Amino acid sequence: MASTSTFTKLRYRFIPDHVIGELLSKKWIDNAIPFLVLLCVIAVFGSLIPNFFTGANLAISARELGEFGLVCMAMMIVIVVGGIDLSVGSNFALGNFLTLALLNLGGWPVGLAIPAVVLVCGGVGLLNGYLIGFLRLRAFLTTLVTLIIVRAIVDMLLLKYAQAMSVSFYQSDVWDVIGLGGFAEVPSSFIVLVFVALIGHVLLTRSRPGWRMMAIGGSRRSAHNIGLSVRGMVCAAYTISGMLCGLAGVLYAARLSGAGTDTGMGLEISALTAAVLGGNSLGGGRGSVAKALIGAVIVLVMTNGVLRIGLNSGSGPMVLGLTLLLAVFIDVRWLKNRDKLLSKVYVSPTYVELPAPRSTSAETGGAFALNDRLGAVEIIGLGEVESPEDVILDDEDYLYCGTRHGDIVRFAPPDYKNWEVYAHIGGSPLGMAFDRTGDLHVCVGGMGLYKIDHARNVSKVTDETNRSTFSIVDDSRLRLADDLDIAPDGRIYFSEATIRYEMHDWPVDALESRGNGRIICYDPNSGKTHTALRNLIFPNGVCLAHDGQSVLFAESWACRVSRLWISGPKAGQVERVLDALPGYPDNINRASDGSYWCAIMGMRSPALDLALRMPGFRRRMARRIAPDQWLYPNLNIGCVIRFNDKGEVLESLWDQGAKNHPMITSMREHRGYLYLGGITNNRIGRIKLDHADPNWSAMRSYWGRA
Numbered sequence: 001m002a003s004t005s006t007f008t009k010l011r012y013r014f015i016p017d018h019v020i021g022e023l024l025s026k027k028w029i030d031n032a033i034p035f036l037v038l039l040c041v042i043a044v045f046g047s048l049i050p051n052f053f054t055g056a057n058l059a060i061s062a063r064e065l066g067e068f069g070l071v072c073m074a075m076m077i078v079i080v081v082g083g084i085d086l087s088v089g090s091n092f093a094l095g096n097f098l099t100l101a102l103l104n105l106g107g108w109p110v111g112l113a114i115p116a117v118v119l120v121c122g123g124v125g126l127l128n129g130y131l132i133g134f135l136r137l138r139a140f141l142t143t144l145v146t147l148i149i150v151r152a153i154v155d156m157l158l159l160k161y162a163q164a165m166s167v168s169f170y171q172s173d174v175w176d177v178i179g180l181g182g183f184a185e186v187p188s189s190f191i192v193l194v195f196v197a198l199i200g201h202v203l204l205t206r207s208r209p210g211w212r213m214m215a216i217g218g219s220r221r222s223a224h225n226i227g228l229s230v231r232g233m234v235c236a237a238y239t240i241s242g243m244l245c246g247l248a249g250v251l252y253a254a255r256l257s258g259a260g261t262d263t264g265m266g267l268e269i270s271a272l273t274a275a276v277l278g279g280n281s282l283g284g285g286r287g288s289v290a291k292a293l294i295g296a297v298i299v300l301v302m303t304n305g306v307l308r309i310g311l312n313s314g315s316g317p318m319v320l321g322l323t324l325l326l327a328v329f330i331d332v333r334w335l336k337n338r339d340k341l342l343s344k345v346y347v348s349p350t351y352v353e354l355p356a357p358r359s360t361s362a363e364t365g366g367a368f369a370l371n372d373r374l375g376a377v378e379i380i381g382l383g384e385v386e387s388p389e390d391v392i393l394d395d396e397d398y399l400y401c402g403t404r405h406g407d408i409v410r411f412a413p414p415d416y417k418n419w420e421v422y423a424h425i426g427g428s429p430l431g432m433a434f435d436r437t438g439d440l441h442v443c444v445g446g447m448g449l450y451k452i453d454h455a456r457n458v459s460k461v462t463d464e465t466n467r468s469t470f471s472i473v474d475d476s477r478l479r480l481a482d483d484l485d486i487a488p489d490g491r492i493y494f495s496e497a498t499i500r501y502e503m504h505d506w507p508v509d510a511l512e513s514r515g516n517g518r519i520i521c522y523d524p525n526s527g528k529t530h531t532a533l534r535n536l537i538f539p540n541g542v543c544l545a546h547d548g549q550s551v552l553f554a555e556s557w558a559c560r561v562s563r564l565w566i567s568g569p570k571a572g573q574v575e576r577v578l579d580a581l582p583g584y585p586d587n588i589n590r591a592s593d594g595s596y597w598c599a600i601m602g603m604r605s606p607a608l609d610l611a612l613r614m615p616g617f618r619r620r621m622a623r624r625i626a627p628d629q630w631l632y633p634n635l636n637i638g639c640v641i642r643f644n645d646k647g648e649v650l651e652s653l654w655d656q657g658a659k660n661h662p663m664i665t666s667m668r669e670h671r672g673y674l675y676l677g678g679i680t681n682n683r684i685g686r687i688k689l690d691h692a693d694p695n696w697s698a699m700r701s702y703w704g705r706a
Contacts, residue, residue, distance in 0.1 A: 033279065034277060034278045034279040034291060034294045034295065034298075035294060037277065037298060038294050038297055038298050041298050041301050041302060042301060045301055045302070045305035048305070048309060049305055049308050049309065055185070059182075059185065059187060061300060061301075061304065062186070062187050062189075062190040063187040063189050063190060063255060064300060064304075065189075065190060065193065065296060065297065065300055066187060066188075066189025066190040066191075066192055066193040066251055067189055067248045067251045067252045067255070068248070068270070068271075068274075068296050068299075068300055069193045069197070069292070069293050069296045070192075070193060070196065070244045070245070070247055070248035070251070071088050071089075071092055071244065071245055071248045071267060071270075071271045072271050072274040072275055072278075072292045072293065072295060072296040072299075073196070073197065073200060073244055073289060073292050073293075074088050074240070074241040074242070074244035074245050074248075074271070075088055075241070075268075075271040075272055075274070075275045075292070076275050076278075076280050076287050076288075076289070076291070076292035077200075077204075077213075077237050077240050077241050077244075077287075078139070078237050078238055078241050079217075079275055079280050079281070079282065079284065079287055080204070080213050080214060080217045080237070080280070080284060080285070080286075080287040081213050081216050081217045081233060081234050081237045081284060082216065082217040082220060082234075082283070082284030082285070083132060083139040083234065083237065083238070083284070084139050084140055084143065084272070084282075085125075085128065085139070085143050085238065085241050085268070086140065086143040086144050086146075086147050086268045087124065087128060087143045087144075087146040087147040087150060087268070088241065088245050088264075088267060088268050088271050089147065089151075089264035089265060089266065089267030089268040089271075090146070090147045090148075090150035090151040090154065090264060091121050091124050091125070091146075091150060091242055091245040091246065091249075091264075092245045092248055092249045092252070092263070092264040092267055093150075093151065093154045093249065093259075093263040093264035093265075094120070094121060094124065094150055094153070094154050094246075094249065095117050095118075095120075095121045095245060095246040095247070095248065095249020095250060095252075095253075096249040096250075096252050096253045096259055096263050096264070097154055097157055097158065097249075097259045097263075098116075098117045098120055098121075098246075098249070099113060099114070099117050099249060099250045099253040099254075100165050100170075100253050100257065100258075100259055101157070101161060101165060102116060102117070103170035103175070104164075104165045104168045104169060104170050105161065105164060105165060105168065110172055110174050110175050110178070111174075114247075114250050117246050117247075117249065117250055118243050118246040118247055118250070119243075119246075120246065121242045121243060121245050121246025121247075121249065122239050122240075122242045122243035122246060123242065124146065124150060124242045124245075125238045125239040125240065125241045125242020125243065125245070126235065126238070126239045126242065127146065128142060128143055128146055128238040128241075128242070129234060129235030129236065129237065129238030129239050130235055132234060132235075132238060133230075133231040133232065133233075133234035133235035133238070134231045134235060147268065154261075154263075155261055158259060158260070158261060162259065165259065166258075169257065170257075175254060178250075178251070178254040179251075179253075179254030179255045179256075179257065180254075180255065188251075188254075189251040189254075189255065192247070192251065193293075196244070196247070197289050197293060200289045201288070201289040201290065204288065204289060205288070209233070209236070212228050212229075212233055213233055213237060214285055214286075214287075215228060215285075216228060216230050216233050216234065216284075216285075217283075217284030217285035217286075217287075218284065218285030218286075219285070226406065226426060227424075249264075266317065269317075269320060269321070269324065270299050270303065270320060272324065273295070273299050273320050273323055273324040273327065274292065274295030274296045274298065274299040275287075275291075275292055275295055276295070276324065276327040277294075277295040277298050277299065277323065277327050278290075278291035278292050278293070278294045278295025278296070278298070279291040279294070279295075280292060280295070299320065299323075302319055302320070302323065303319075303320065306319055347508060347511060347512060347619065347622040347623075348512055348514065348619070349511060349512050349513065349514070349615040349616075349618035349619050349622070350512060350513060350514045350615055351612075351613065351615050352513045352537075352557070352558070352612040352613065353612070353613050354558070354559055354580075354604070354609055354612060355579060355580040356580060357559070357580055357581065357582040357583075357604050357609075358580050358581065358582050358649075359582075360582050367641070367648075367649040367650060367651060367652055368582055368641070368649065368652050369652070370654050370656055371652070371653070371654050371656075372654060372655065372656055372657070373653040373654060373687075374638065374640070374653050374654060374655035374660055374661055374676075374685070374687060375655060375657070375659075375660055376660075376687060377655070377660040377661050377676065377685040377686065377687045378685065378686045378687065379660070379661075379683050379684075379685060380399070380411060380416045380675075380683065380684040380685070380686055381401075381409075381411060381416070381419060381683055381684050382682065382683045383682055383683070384409075384419060384682075385401055385403050385409055385419075385682065385683070385684065386403050386404045386405065386682055387402070387403055387404035387428075387679050387680065387681070388401035388402060388403065388409075388677040388678065388679075388681065388683075388684055389401075389402060389428075389429070389430045389431075389665050389666060389677055389678070389679040390402060390429075390430060390431050390432050390483070390587060390665070390666040390677050391432075391666055391667075391668050391675045391676070391677040391684055392432045392433070392434065392440075392668055392698075393668060393670040393675065393697070393698070393699070394434060394438065394699060395438070395697060395699055395700055396413070397413035397414070397670070397671070398410050398411065398412060398413060399411040399413070399416055399675065399684070400422060400432060400440065401677055401684060402425075402428070402429025402430065402432070402442065403429070404428060406424055406425055406426040406427055406428070406429065407421045407422075407423070407424050407425070407429075408421070408422045408423045408424075408425055408429060408432075408440070408442065408452060409421055409422060410422035411684075416684075416686075422452070422456060423452045423456045423458055424458070425442060425444060425450055425452065425458050426444065426447065427444035427445055427446045427447040427503075428444060428445035428446060428503050429442050429443075429444055429445075430442075430443045430444065430445055430481065430482050430483060430679075431443040431481075431482055431483030431484045431494065431495075431541075431542070431587065431666075432484075433484050433485050433486050433492075434486075434699050434703075435486050435490070436486075436490070436703050438454060438699075439451050439452065439453045439454065440452040441461065441484060441486065441492060443481035443482055443483060443484050443494050443495075444481060445479075445480050445481065445482070445502075445503035446479065446480070446502060446503050447460075447463060447478075447481070448460065448461070448462055448463030448464070448478040448481050449461040449462050449463070449478070449481055449484065449492065449494060449522060461492070461522060461524075462478075462522050462529045463477065463478050464476050464477050464478060464529065465478065465520050465529040465530060465531050466529070466530050466531060468531070468534065475499040475518075478496055478520075479496065479498065479499060479500075479501070479502055479503075480496055480497045480498050480501070480502070480503055480506065481494055481495070481496055481520075482494070482495045482496065482497045482539070482540055482541075482542075483495050483540060483541050483542045483586075483587050483588075484542055485542050485543050485544045485551065486544070487544055487548060487551075487566060488544075488548040490523075490524050490525065491521055491522065491523050491524070491566075492521070492522040492524070493519060493520070493521050493532065493542055493544070493551050493566070494519075494520055494522070494542055495517065495518070495519055495520070495536075495539040495540060495541070495542050495553060496517055496518050496519075496520055496539070497509070497516075497517050497538050497539060497540060497556075498516040498517050498538060499516050499517070499518065500512075500514075500516045501516070506538075507627075507630070507632050507633075508622075508627075509538055509557075510538070510556075510557050510632060510633050511618055511621075511622060511630060511631075511632075512618075513537060513538075513557045513558075513612055514537070515534070515535035515536055515537055516537075516538070517535075517536040517537065517538050517539040517555070518531050518532075518533060518534045518535070518536055518539065519531070519532045519533040519536065519539055519542070519551070519553055519564060520532060521566075532564065532566075533564055533574065536553070536555050537555045537556070537557045537558040538555060538556040538557045538558075539553050539554065539555055539556075540553075540554045540555070540556045540585065540586050540587065541553065541554040541561075541585060541586050541587035541588035541589075541598065541599070541666075542588070543587075543588035543589055543590060543596060544590075544702075545563070545645065546590060546594055546645075548567075549565060549566065549567045549568045550563045550564060550565045550566060550567075550568075550570075551563065551564045551566055552577065552588050552596060553588070554585035554586060554587075554588055554598065555585075556584040556585060556586065556601070556633075557584065557633070559579075559580065559581040559582075559583065559584060559585065559604065560576065560577075560578055560579045560580075560581060560585070561576075561577045561578035561581075561585055561588065561598065561643075561647075562574055562575065562576050562577055563575045563576075563577050576647075577643070577645075577647045578598075578643060578647050578649070581600065581604075582600070582603060582604055583600035583601070583602055583603040583604055583637075583639060584600065584601050584602050584603075584604070584633055584635070585598050585599070585600055585601075586598070586599040586600070586601040586664070586665040586666065587599050587665060587666035587667070587677075589666070589667060589668055589669065589698065590669070590698055590701075590702070591642060591669050591692070592669055592692050592693040592696035592701070593691075593692070593693070594644070594645075595642050595643060595644045595645075595650060596642065596643055596644070597640060597641070597642055597667050597668075597669060597674070598640070598641050598642075598643065599638075599639075599640055599664045599665050599666050599667050599676075600638070600639040600640065600641060600664070601635055601638070601663060601664060601665045601678075601679075602633050602634045602635035602636065602637065602663070603634050603637050603639075604633075604634070605633075605634050607631060608631050608632075608633060608634075611631050618631070635663055635680065636658055636662060636663060637654075637655070637656070637658050637662070637663075638654075638655050638658065638661050638662055638663050638664035638676075638678065639652060639653065639654050639655075639664065640652065640653045640664055640667050640674070640676070641653075653674075653687070660685065661676050661678060661681065661683070661685040662678070662680075662681065663678040663679070663680045663681055664676050664677070664678050664685075665677055665678050665679045666678075668698060669689065669692060669696065669698065670696075670697055670698060671694055671695065671696065671697060672688065672689055672692045672693065672694035672696075673686050673687065673688055673689060673692075674686070674687050674689055674692075
């Protein structure tokens with residue numbers, strides 16, 4: 001491979017052949033498809049039906065859409081949480097009957113009858129929610145039973161009161177405006193739909209309850225594990241569904257002022273078809289008000305169009321049934337094969353030619369020479385912590401680490417046998433740093449940068465930055481905030497390892513070895529976050545130099561450590577400090593003698609080094625071979641090195657047998673000891689340093705605390 005052409009190197013290094021994958025992975029693709037379907041349906045029926053686009057026809061359709069759109073929103077809200085509601089048609093009929101009964105027979109005022117009907121229908125939804133959410137009954141069977149029972153109740157009530165309601169009509173100007181009136185030629189029911197839709201959109205996309213419903217629909221088990229009230233939110237979704245059906249029934253009663261046994265018959269099929277056609281996933285977790293309304297318009301145009309064309313009475317249900325079958329098929333197949341399709345076009349390896357690694361042979365006697373100095377590591381918290389990626393100590397010698405459960409755990413000195421959950425932060429806690437006041441800042445994979453104050457209150461510092469001007473990737477949101485350090489003026493510098501992959505997909509970024517990462521700066525004085533350095537190959541460890549004028553950062557897959565000057569005459573410049581490392585560097589931290597510690601989380605292998613010069617081979621591997629058989633970085637052997645500002649490696653500490661502390665992602669020097677963390681470990685290590693300052697504390701020395 002030494003004869004690889006210059007064109008090949010440039011081709012894979014600079015041409016963004018991952019553009020197709022990025023475009024296919026965008027949410028707007030899912031939103032654009034239903035919109036295109038809507039345009040096609042309108043174009044077809046608009047050309048077949050005379051006067052389709054006249055004002056009178058559009059007004060009639062808008063009035064019907066006001067009722068049907070609310071029912072589609074009711075179906076959408078339960079689909080979002082991973083359920084289904086087959087009782088929407090019966091509940092709609094119940095709302096229609098109750099409205100007419102209260103007004104025509106009971107003589108209730110409109111302002112009192114409408115809330116009463118909405119609450120009663122919401123009670124039906126509450127019953128569904130209680131049975132499904134709290135008693136964990138099957139949504140399909142439960143709502144099917146509710147459909148039958150409510151329909152039977154409506155039929156019995158109609159049999160008893162239909163004749164009395166037919167001879168008594170409610171007279172009210174307000175009622176006439178709701179049913180047949182409007183504002184500026186816009187029907188009242190359509191205005192109600194728009195108002196409810198705007199509120200629903202804001203609640204679903206801009207509020208915690210809406211986000212929690214999405215999370216519950218995506219994975220109920222995960223939502224439960226992070227502390228969400230899954231049962232309560234599911235119950236609330238069905239209750240809201242029932243209330244929307246009641247409101248739709250009120251509008252229907254105002255428009256027709258009549259009730260029959262066929263009211264709402266088959267409405268559940270129409271609403272379900274609309275929800276799926278609009279792009280709301282039957283699997284839950286994906287949906288929106290806009291998609292529900294798009295689907296409602298599609299179904300309404302199709303059903304009305306079939307009737308106006310003059311087809312027989314069974315054609316409408318047949319068209320809906322076939323459309324629903326097709327929509328469900330596409331939805332299920334897309335969900336099942338989406339990841340497979342994206343894996344074939346999204347993963348985009350680039351050409352990487354690493355310099356030959358420095359020798360680790362004991363015979364050469366160099367600084368990287370293999371040894372067993374970590375064989376005497378003292379173990380802390382064995383089996384009590386999982387994935388302590390980073391470790392840190394405070395002025396009072398308390399030892400902190402994160403866990404894969406989203407907790408920050410604190411061990412008490414001096415023996416570190418007793419521990420407690422210091423704070424639950426969520427996500428995947430990675431790098432940590434104390435600021436001048438003693439507040440703990442944490443990089444959380446998938447969430448951003450967070451802070452824990454002295455009262456153990458968790459607050460978000462930042463989770464977004466400025467978007468790249470010419471990037472097709474929306475990199476404004478932080479995906480994998482990794483490690484951080486704080487400058488003397490309070491600015492926080494932290495790494496985002498990749499802008500293309502999530503926490504659990506970081507090995508795929510290793511397969512690409514493309515410049516997907518960056519260094520980000522948060523300024524607490526202005527409250528703004530900006531990207532300080534881009535196009536880095538999995539930037540990982542971040543450490544302020546002892547003089548506070550530069551930032552050291554590690555690029556794991558490039559096997560190097562660099563320096564970014566943040567102040568002084570070289571501000572903005574980048575210099576190479578360490579290169580040709582024999583492994584993949586991770587966290588970097590200061591040492592008591594003015595040098596720096598760096599964790600090597602795994603060793604390079606000749607096979608992967610060769611594959612990095614063969615991007616075509618890696619791309620075929622990603623497309624044709626199962627992910628568990630890909631070539632990955634070897635992350636089993638742990639090592640720690642110490643280097644100075646000149647880039648000279650002074651010593652290395654190894655655990656050749658990988659028994660005591662097999663994988664190392666971080667280390668902290670504190671009062672003569674070196675504490676070790678590892679993201680795949682279930683322990684924290686501690687080893688005595690012979691020549692370290694026994695009184696040196698990283699936090700105390702950096703911030704000058706007395």
